[in-house]
Amino acid sequence: MNELNLPDYQQQSAAVRDRFERLKQRPVTMEVKGLTKEFKTRNGTVTALKDIHLTIHKREFVCVIGPSGCGKSTLIRILAGLEQASSGQVLLDGKVVDKPGPERGMVFQGYTLFPWLTVKQNIMFGLLESGYEKGTAEAEARQWIELIGLARFENSYPNQLSGGMKQRVAIARALANQPKILLMDEPFGALDAQTRSKMQAYLMEIWKNIDITVFFITHDLDEAVYLADRILVLKANPGEVQELIEVPVPQPRSPEQFLSPEFLAVKQHIESLIHPPTDDEDDVDHMNLVRMVPVSDDVGSVF
Ligand SMILES: Nc1ncnc2c1ncn2[C@@H]1O[C@H](COP(=O)(O)OP(=O)(O)OP(=O)(O)O)[C@@H](O)[C@H]1O
Numbered sequence: 001m002n003e004l005n006l007p008d009y010q011q012q013s014a015a016v017r018d019r020f021e022r023l024k025q026r027p028v029t030m031e032v033k034g035l036t037k038e039f040k041t042r043n044g045t046v047t048a049l050k051d052i053h054l055t056i057h058k059r060e061f062v063c064v065i066g067p068s069g070c071g072k073s074t075l076i077r078i079l080a081g082l083e084q085a086s087s088g089q090v091l092l093d094g095k096v097v098d099k100p101g102p103e104r105g106m107v108f109q110g111y112t113l114f115p116w117l118t119v120k121q122n123i124m125f126g127l128l129e130s131g132y133e134k135g136t137a138e139a140e141a142r143q144w145i146e147l148i149g150l151a152r153f154e155n156s157y158p159n160q161l162s163g164g165m166k167q168r169v170a171i172a173r174a175l176a177n178q179p180k181i182l183l184m185d186e187p188f189g190a191l192d193a194q195t196r197s198k199m200q201a202y203l204m205e206i207w208k209n210i211d212i213t214v215f216f217i218t219h220d221l222d223e224a225v226y227l228a229d230r231i232l233v234l235k236a237n238p239g240e241v242q243e244l245i246e247v248p249v250p251q252p253r254s255p256e257q258f259l260s261p262e263f264l265a266v267k268q269h270i271e272s273l274i275h276p277p278t279d280d281e282d283d284v285d286h287m288n289l290v291r292m293v294p295v296s297d298d299v300g301s302v303f
Pocket residue numbers: 039040041046047048066067068069070071072073074075239
């Protein structure tokens with residue numbers, strides 16, 4: 001126990017422990033083996049990722065968190081096949097990933113819908129590319145539109161939708177191709193807090209009902225703990241695995257758990273990994289106030 005009377009962040013209830021035991025017995029969907037990525041720049045070599053190992057099981061939800069520059073985007077781009085590793089390998093269902101493919105659905109932060117296509121056409125796009133006949137693609141797209149609750153908007157264009165609606169379409173479009181894994185790079189990062197929490201609940205609901213494995217990057221600790229089975233914490237310079245955490249919060253999740261002792265304990269632990277206490281912490285007490293002139297707190301006198 002610590003000063004907030006929280007349990008140890010590794011302490012799992014019997015139900016959670018049992019769930020992880022079963023999860024680890026599921027088939028492996030994605031395997032990252034000794035992945036290193038270096039960028040040659042004018043100022044020398046930047047090691048964006050160093051010797052990353054990770055095994056993701058079928059229907060697992062993995063979140064990645066870490067400070068800016070720790071290589072999160074580089075990692076997801078390599079998993080997507082958009083970037084080549086300098087060394088190491090990524091395997092999807094045992095096959096080497098070296099280019100983008102329909103078995104990996106992608107949802108990124110900037111709304112990546114085609115602005116000149118309607119909601120329905122956006123969702124149909126990948127299906128037609130994969131060789132679906134137009135009528136089948138249309139029927140399939142309609143089912144997805146129903147599922148995301150946007151039936152009234154099937155003929156709307158992206159610029160007629162709110163941010164949350166656009167991301168719902170982006171998720172449906174990615175899932176319509178029946179990928180084996182959904183790669184999400186801060187998909188809710190641009191949304192306001194209220195829409196963001198609705199989208200999290202919405203994604204949880206989809207994940208409960210669809211056979212999909214998710215790899216999800218976020219900057220938001222609450223989001224990571226709420227969504228993830230396991231959280232990969234990276235550190236920067238070079239981008240390395242700091243810890244892989246099994247979240248002890250029971251599934252299925254609900255927003256009421258945000259204040260549960262397990263939730264707070266994991267959150268506090270990750271916070272301490274990402275922002276370790278430093279000697280500068282009390283900087284504010286050491287600000288040089290010599291050049292500052294005390295002013296009145298009487299706002300009325302200012303105007
Ligand atoms: N194309 C590139 N050329 C050179 N350096 C790069 C390139 N892409 C990324 N980097 C460097 O690799 C490191 C990791 O970058 P990356 O964008 O993957 O980090 P990140 O964790 O996603 O950061 P953020 O949270 O700020 O988005 C950084 O030091 C970055 O400057």
